[in-house]
Amino acid sequence: MTKPRLFTAEAESATAQSAVVALSGIEAAAARIAGRIEHTPLVASPSLSRLCGQPVHLKLETRQPIGAFKLRGAMNAVLGLTDDQRRRGLVTASTGNHGRAVAYTARELGLAATICMSARVPANKVEAIRALGAEVRIVGRSQDDAQVEVERLVAEQGLTPIPPFDDPEIVAGQGTIGLELVADLPELACVLIPLSGGGLAAGIAVAVEALRPSTRIIGVSMERGAAMEAAIAAGRPIDVVEEETLADSLGGGIGLANRVTFALCRDLIDEIVLLSEAEIAAGIRHAALVENEIVEGAGAVGIAALLAGKVEPQGPTALIISGRNIDDAAHRRIVSGASA
Numbered sequence: 458m459t460k461p462r463l464f465t466a467e468a469e470s471a472t473a474q475s476a477v478v479a480l481s482g483i484e485a486a487a488a489r490i491a492g493r494i495e496h497t498p499l500v501a502s503p504s505l506s507r508l509c510g511q512p513v514h515l516k517l518e519t520r521q522p523i524g525a526f527k528l529r530g531a532m533n534a535v536l537g538l539t540d541d542q543r544r545r546g547l548v549t550a551s552t553g554n555h556g557r558a559v560a561y562t563a564r565e566l567g568l569a570a571t572i573c574m575s576a577r578v579p580a581n582k583v584e585a586i587r588a589l590g591a592e593v594r595i596v597g598r599s600q601d602d603a604q605v606e607v608e609r610l611v612a613e614q615g616l617t618p619i620p621p622f623d624d625p626e627i628v629a630g631q632g633t634i635g636l637e638l639v640a641d642l643p644e645l646a647c648v649l650i651p652l653s654g655g656g657l658a659a660g661i662a663v664a665v666e667a668l669r670p671s672t673r674i675i676g677v678s679m680e681r682g683a684a685m686e687a688a689i690a691a692g693r694p695i696d697v698v699e700e701e702t703l704a705d706s707l708g709g710g711i712g713l714a715n716r717v718t719f720a721l722c723r724d725l726i727d728e729i730v731l732l733s734e735a736e737i738a739a740g741i742r743h744a745a746l747v748e749n750e751i752v753e754g755a756g757a758v759g760i761a762a763l764l765a766g767k768v769e770p771q772g773p774t775a776l777i778i779s780g781r782n783i784d785d786a787a788h789r790r791i792v793s794g795a796s797a
């Protein structure tokens with residue numbers, strides 16, 4: 458996959474859609490959420506640098522208060538609401554980390570939050586959200602079922618929806634990672650970004666494309682249910698069957714009525730890499746045993762892509778280590794090598 462650089466009519470209309478999120482929106486988000494989220498560390502990985510023959514750095518979003526980057530987008534979106542929207546209470550559907558981010562944001566700002574999620578979501582993630590004081594509703598077997606419940610609560614009870622990725626304020630919030638990357642590693646040449654609904658990848662890509670246009674943007678997903686990859690290949694959002702995967706935070710579709718992230722990811726991502734479950738497990742294991750970091754499957758896909766030799770970076774490279782919220786028992790099992 459290459460960026461549509463040719464000035465065809467199609468590329469021009471795609472570029473017009475992409476302007477939904479601009480660098481100025483990301484800079485505004487950074488100012489708004491400053492002091493409420495961490496400017497996370499960017500640390501060198503001697504081991505991965507040796508492996509690749511290039512400087513490789515880990516962007517540790519695991520160090521956010523909720524253990525994942527999703528706080529950036531949620532905090533930005535909620536701080537942008539009117540008083541009336543805030544008073545009605547927040548509602549969202551989530552595979553875990555976005556729900557946790559909305560719950561944390563609600564608690565910080567003194568608001569009510571209801572989090573709808575499917576029965577597939579791991580128990581540790583459900584408990585973490587309850588512990589943050591939000592109401593949890595378990596609905597159906599897929600994110601789509603949970604989303605239907607969100608729409609019902611919005612229509613019938615007037616709650617304020619906070620979408621997980623397909624929203625300009627969410628994308629702008631996640632894009633603040635891109636600003637930090639360029640500030641902390643001005644010679645950035647390549648970035649590997651875990652890819653699901655595309656809020657993270659779109660936000661970082663808009664920032665990095667504006668500030669360091671030659672940087673290679675690589676999205677990384679699992680083979681089992683890579684919704685954005687399938688959509689880009691098909692030329693439009695399509696239904697993708699949700700499957701069990703070690704990268705559970707990357708599960709779910711991008712929405713058939715996707716408004717924001719599909720066009721941005723299609724236009725700005727240079728390449729998408731897909732990983733097997735064994736490769737993802739190897740990434741989690743390396744993170745724990747070599748980098749000394751507890752990282753969930755979704756957060757370890759950048760490491761996994763390098764270990765598997767599926768990406769050969771040229772120049773200083775950053776891996777977005779997007780989250781650490783993995784069930785303890787599952788983590789021990791994977792690290793000990795008991796499950797591939």
Ligand SMILES: *Cc1c(COP(=O)(O)O)cnc(C)c1O
Pocket residue numbers: 525526527554555621622651652653654655656657658706707753755756779780781
């Ligand atoms: C949500 C999430 C992602 C993917 O983010 P999208 O914006 O949906 O692409 C990656 N890693 C972790 C840990 C997540 O929680």
